[in-house]
Amino acid sequence: MSDPTQFSDTLSRSEFLAGISKHEHTNILGRGKRIKLNKGKILFREGDPAIRIYIVLKGRLKLYKLHEQGKEAIIRYINCDELTAAIAVFKNKAYPVTAETVGEVEVIGWDKATMHKLMLEYAPIAINMLNAAISRIDDLQTRYLELCTEQVEQRVGRSLLRIMKQSGRKTKDGILIDFKLSRQDLADYTGTTLFTVSRILSNWEKTGWIKSGRERITITDPHALVSFSELG
Amino acid sequence: MSDPTQFSDTLSRSEFLAGISKHEHTNILGRGKRIKLNKGKILFREGDPAIRIYIVLKGRLKLYKLHEQGKEAIIRYINCDELTAAIAVFKNKAYPVTAETVGEVEVIGWDKATMHKLMLEYAPIAINMLNAAISRIDDLQTRYLELCTEQVEQRVGRSLLRIMKQSGRKTKDGILIDFKLSRQDLADYTGTTLFTVSRILSNWEKTGWIKSGRERITITDPHALVSFSELG
DNA sequence: CGACGCATTGACAGGGCTCAATTTAAGTGG
DNA sequence: CCACTTAAATTGAGCCCTGTCAATGCGTCG
Numbered sequence: 001m002s003d004p005t006q007f008s009d010t011l012s013r014s015e016f017l018a019g020i021s022k023h024e025h026t027n028i029l030g031r032g033k034r035i036k037l038n039k040g041k042i043l044f045r046e047g048d049p050a051i052r053i054y055i056v057l058k059g060r061l062k063l064y065k066l067h068e069q070g071k072e073a074i075i076r077y078i079n080c081d082e083l084t085a086a087i088a089v090f091k092n093k094a095y096p097v098t099a100e101t102v103g104e105v106e107v108i109g110w111d112k113a114t115m116h117k118l119m120l121e122y123a124p125i126a127i128n129m130l131n132a133a134i135s136r137i138d139d140l141q142t143r144y145l146e147l148c149t150e151q152v153e154q155r156v157g158r159s160l161l162r163i164m165k166q167s168g169r170k171t172k173d174g175i176l177i178d179f180k181l182s183r184q185d186l187a188d189y190t191g192t193t194l195f196t197v198s199r200i201l202s203n204w205e206k207t208g209w210i211k212s213g214r215e216r217i218t219i220t221d222p223h224a225l226v227s228f229s230e231l232g
Numbered sequence: 233m234s235d236p237t238q239f240s241d242t243l244s245r246s247e248f249l250a251g252i253s254k255h256e257h258t259n260i261l262g263r264g265k266r267i268k269l270n271k272g273k274i275l276f277r278e279g280d281p282a283i284r285i286y287i288v289l290k291g292r293l294k295l296y297k298l299h300e301q302g303k304e305a306i307i308r309y310i311n312c313d314e315l316t317a318a319i320a321v322f323k324n325k326a327y328p329v330t331a332e333t334v335g336e337v338e339v340i341g342w343d344k345a346t347m348h349k350l351m352l353e354y355a356p357i358a359i360n361m362l363n364a365a366i367s368r369i370d371d372l373q374t375r376y377l378e379l380c381t382e383q384v385e386q387r388v389g390r391s392l393l394r395i396m397k398q399s400g401r402k403t404k405d406g407i408l409i410d411f412k413l414s415r416q417d418l419a420d421y422t423g424t425t426l427f428t429v430s431r432i433l434s435n436w437e438k439t440g441w442i443k444s445g446r447e448r449i450t451i452t453d454p455h456a457l458v459s460f461s462e463l464g
Numbered sequence: 465c466g467a468c469g470c471a472t473t474g475a476c477a478g479g480g481c482t483c484a485a486t487t488t489a490a491g492t493g494g
Numbered sequence: 495c496c497a498c499t500t501a502a503a504t505t506g507a508g509c510c511c512t513g514t515c516a517a518t519g520c521g522t523c524g
Contacts, residue, residue: 065376073376075376096374119358119362126359126362127351127358130358130365136369141297144297147379149303150299191376191380191381193481195483195505196479198505201503202504414471415471430470434472446469446522
């Protein structure tokens with residue numbers, strides 16, 4: 001049972017450049033294109049063939065997948081200093097996911113040809129990205145299993161904890177998810193409806209595990225939430 | 233809407249070695265260890281720190297994840313000529329999944345150190361594996377979305393089609409899934425119960441979309457199944 | 465041929481989705 | 495600063511899908 005107050009990330013900028021000497025870093029980053037985006041802008045969407053790899057310099061991205069009937073599933077949030085890819089590196093197949101900004105965002109992006117050259121030139125880049133990809137696979141597999149086997153309340157618990165670990169900030173009241181996260185968002189992330197999420201959060205507020213307001217959640221008792229979510 | 237009779241794979245041996253000159257292939261493959269396994273053997277399991285990367289030379293692997301309460305979710309099947317990884321390449325974190333053989337299996341495996349050296353020496357290897365990893369992410373995200381948004385019957389349809397594309401074989405009656413696939417397996421793959429799967433398959437048998445026996449399924453009308461699964 | 469394991473079918477119940485009606489909170493402009 | 499608008503959140507009622515459990519049937523393999 002991991003300590004829920006320890007935050008962990010996936011691939012940060014430094015991990016992306018691991019194994020490469022310092023004075024090459026500016027070269028690699030310099031070959032990318034700097035892009036500024038304002039609130040609610042789509043960085044790339046399903047089937048977009050343009051630029052491929054992004055590092056978030058400032059702000060946060062929401063990665064989601066749209067279903068035919070308008071429903072969506074949130075894949076994950078990409079935080080500042082993390083990396084995400086728009087498309088398969090080699091194949092001409094779109095990476096079928098949409099990235100939307102949460103607040104103001106600044107990124108560096110490399111197109112396919114540039115990134116491919118960079119990876120051939122600096123093998124560690126490909127290796128580091130492979131590691132990041134494997135982490136994502138791990139994350140998805142875990143969530144897939146949860147979705148298959150657990151009841152909604154438990155899944156909401158795990159989801160909230162996962163988001164907390166990735167994007168939480170300590171405050172005097174507990175750990176605050178410091179960006180707009182609506183009941184609907186949490187439902188899309190967990191695979192349920194906003195009504196069910198609302199009911200569950202209401203209960204947890206009564207038992208004192210969380211404090212919540214409009215699009216704001218603070219986990220006041222992470223340990224209680226962890227033991228509930230892991231024991232079921 | 234893709235043609236369901238076209239089979240597609242993820243990373244085959246030749247894709248793994250793409251971008252590397254022919255006479256290097258034997259060197260790369262030769263640095264791995266050849267392993268024979270008989271039926272039902274576990275190749276690696278959650279937390280196993282030993283060898284990392286495998287190519288299946290013969291037979292088929294079942295990749296699954298176990299849940300605390302004994303339930304399991306099947307991640308995917310690894311066919312002959314395909315590749316799978318036991319662990320993150322760089323980090324000392326286990327790739328938390330268990331691989332079990334389906335029938336007689338032969339693989340080539342590389343341990344962490346060897347594979348890491350190979351990837352530094354031959355950048356295309358890392359790039360190719362990155363592509364494979366991205367395909368898996370894509371697959372998992374798609375299934376995650378389906379699990380979030382679709383009803384069971386539709387999901388069973390998609391799952392069956394997915395397995396068919398990966399492991400189907402044309403026969404005179406239709407497309408046969410040519411390995412033992414029980415109702416329980418399909419349920420674990422789809423995230424439901426064997427009872428529900430059984431009921432659904434019975435219905436489809438009545439409408440003439442499939443023919444099924446004990447651990448054997450033949451899709452007799454793939455197009456009908458596709459339009460059902462995609463329209464919902 | 466017998467036994468074990470897989471599959472089928474039925475009955476039942478409940479978790480969670482749907483939909484509708486309110487309430488609350490945030491933002492906006494005068 | 496307050497009234498007004500708009501979007502998020504809450505809550506309740508009803509019901510359906512699908513999981514659970516039990517009994518039975520059937521195919522396969524030793």
